[in-house]
Amino acid sequence: MTNNKHVLDWIKSMADLVNPDQIVWIDGSEEQTEALRKEACATGELEALNPELYPNCYLHRTAINDVARVEHRTFICTSKKEDAGNINNWMDPKECYEKLSKLYKNSYKGRTMYVIPYSMGVVGSDFAKIGIELTDSIYVVLNMIIMTRVGKKIIDALGDSADFVKGLHAVADCDDEKRYICHFPEDNTIWSVNSGYGGNVLLGKKCFALRIASYLGRKEGWMAEHMLILGLENPQGEVKYISAAFPSACGKTNLAMLIPPAIYKNAGYKVWTVGDDIAWIRVGEDGRLYAINPENGFFGVAPGTNEHSNYNALMTTKKNCIFTNVCHNLDDNSVWWEGLDNNPPKNAVNWKGEKWDYTKYDKADKVNTSGAHPNSRFTAMASNCPCISPEFESLKGVPLTAIIFGGRRAKTAPLVYESRNWQHGTFVGSIMASETTAAAAGAVGVVRRDPMAMRPFVGYDMGDYFAHWLNMGKKIPNPPKIFHVNWFRTDAEGHFIWPGFGDNMRVLMWILARCAGEVEAVETAIGFVPKAEDINIEGLDGVTIDTIRELLSVDNASWLEDVANIKEFYAQIGDRVPAELYDELATLEANLKK
Ligand code: GTP
Numbered sequence: 001m002t003n004n005k006h007v008l009d010w011i012k013s014m015a016d017l018v019n020p021d022q023i024v025w026i027d028g029s030e031e032q033t034e035a036l037r038k039e040a041c042a043t044g045e046l047e048a049l050n051p052e053l054y055p056n057c058y059l060h061r062t063a064i065n066d067v068a069r070v071e072h073r074t075f076i077c078t079s080k081k082e083d084a085g086n087i088n089n090w091m092d093p094k095e096c097y098e099k100l101s102k103l104y105k106n107s108y109k110g111r112t113m114y115v116i117p118y119s120m121g122v123v124g125s126d127f128a129k130i131g132i133e134l135t136d137s138i139y140v141v142l143n144m145i146i147m148t149r150v151g152k153k154i155i156d157a158l159g160d161s162a163d164f165v166k167g168l169h170a171v172a173d174c175d176d177e178k179r180y181i182c183h184f185p186e187d188n189t190i191w192s193v194n195s196g197y198g199g200n201v202l203l204g205k206k207c208f209a210l211r212i213a214s215y216l217g218r219k220e221g222w223m224a225e226h227m228l229i230l231g232l233e234n235p236q237g238e239v240k241y242i243s244a245a246f247p248s249a250c251g252k253t254n255l256a257m258l259i260p261p262a263i264y265k266n267a268g269y270k271v272w273t274v275g276d277d278i279a280w281i282r283v284g285e286d287g288r289l290y291a292i293n294p295e296n297g298f299f300g301v302a303p304g305t306n307e308h309s310n311y312n313a314l315m316t317t318k319k320n321c322i323f324t325n326v327c328h329n330l331d332d333n334s335v336w337w338e339g340l341d342n343n344p345p346k347n348a349v350n351w352k353g354e355k356w357d358y359t360k361y362d363k364a365d366k367v368n369t370s371g372a373h374p375n376s377r378f379t380a381m382a383s384n385c386p387c388i389s390p391e392f393e394s395l396k397g398v399p400l401t402a403i404i405f406g407g408r409r410a411k412t413a414p415l416v417y418e419s420r421n422w423q424h425g426t427f428v429g430s431i432m433a434s435e436t437t438a439a440a441a442g443a444v445g446v447v448r449r450d451p452m453a454m455r456p457f458v459g460y461d462m463g464d465y466f467a468h469w470l471n472m473g474k475k476i477p478n479p480p481k482i483f484h485v486n487w488f489r490t491d492a493e494g495h496f497i498w499p500g501f502g503d504n505m506r507v508l509m510w511i512l513a514r515c516a517g518e519v520e521a522v523e524t525a526i527g528f529v530p531k532a533e534d535i536n537i538e539g540l541d542g543v544t545i546d547t548i549r550e551l552l553s554v555d556n557a558s559w560l561e562d563v564a565n566i567k568e569f570y571a572q573i574g575d576r577v578p579a580e581l582y583d584e585l586a587t588l589e590a591n592l593k594k
């Protein structure tokens, strides 16, 4: 498909290592894609779902030991350890290449090497970057075809250039003790072995578009962030764009696709989705920040997605979709997950592929008793999304009016607060914390610091990453305002106090009003919070102005506990944490003690 010597030489050396029976180039054509689906169905790698209910949709189950990202097995391999920083796992590049070469050796024997040329971003945009992934998994190929722009047009766009990210993936034995997700930012290279799951193997996503891209962005003066992008249109037809960074499984897809509550919908407000997971951001000619979504589809969390919580996401999955680790309803050959509806299938197979008894479901042991894995996912085309933004394919991106950070905090963080300026906003992002979720292997529900929702995804030292944020701020004459939200405060019984989902629009409206200078706020120790009466609760059941007061309250004592924890975390990051952020921390502490 190409004469590009850099590409051909690299493929040859990788093929010499993994030793495939044949090499197949993915051209992006429907004929080839369809043939691959058929082959995957024949081998059992995919199961075709009921074509009436789910046309061209498939079910895939990964190995039971392979259901989420594996942060403890993810490495940043820079020649100097200090460039990867203390938060990342590090391996010496030479040592890592040698170690993994042993695992890759002959691993494609009897198998096919698929060569996937793909672009993150629309070809022709200044933002776009090309990658090539080599994989032995048809599941990976079919997911990449949905998630990225793939095929001949991409390799043509690359021409003779050596500027592409080289990705090598092998399912190998899927042995979790030999699983490695390794990044070589100095070589534009990603090596992933012994996994077949999402973020570990769809190399365009977290590996390239966040870890490698964040490294490139720092060098080249732009940003790669774990952010959704949405457009909020008012009844006059003006659209304001907002990006938001929440940790994995903390509500990006849901916010990006939200349906406004009746009071706003009836008045003519609309929300448009530009992206649900990743934003690449640059300073535009007019001195504002512009963002694109480098992806072409959604790899979304299935559990909890339903007609009411996220109608748009549900509609997006109704055709041409791949479901991973959901529950299989054998009666009508459809799919199901916890939170889809109140009718769990009686004749079903769970995410492990076992006969499933819905009466045994136990909230305290979801992994073993659920029909669908808590981190089960759908891979769906952006073009299926009813609210996809007309700017989705924009070459220059959309201008950001506000940036929002947020996490899952049962206590401490209020519903919303506003930072005082870019530097303080960077600080607010740097001290983000959230309860861990099923999106990564390990304990769930433990509060940990997750700066900018990027803890698992920064391809270099976290202190340098903070410094990059501060430096970017100096290059933006018209910076967006920076906010922090928390949809997840709970009451004494552990119930969420805020209704969330579509009603989060009420908070976005306050945020945009602040950006437009239309509403006042109350200054607290942590930043500006709304006056309770400025959060519109019209049409909300069971939420009173006192509920909003509770949600907005700032408890200085629990914040001071946080300050102690932040100090430990900054110390753990090490000596590259910028002095400006220590100044902000000192200001916060002083404010809280006032
Ligand atoms: P990744 O794809 O892992 O990066 O996650 P994400 O940030 O896109 O998370 P997503 O929107 O898929 O939400 C994950 C979970 O949070 C789902 O189970 C949702 O139902 C739940 N969730 C999302 N928004 C809200 C909200 O406003 N309130 C509450 N209580 N739950 C929410």
Ligand code: SPV
Residues within 6 Å of the ligand: 068, 069, 197, 198, 199, 200, 205, 206, 247, 248, 249, 277, 299, 439, 440
């Ligand atoms: C996340 O974990 O943040 C995801 C899913 O978006 S994955 O692609 O597996 O990383």
Ligand code: MN
Residues within 6 Å of the ligand: 226, 247, 248, 249, 277
């Ligand atoms: Mn994500």
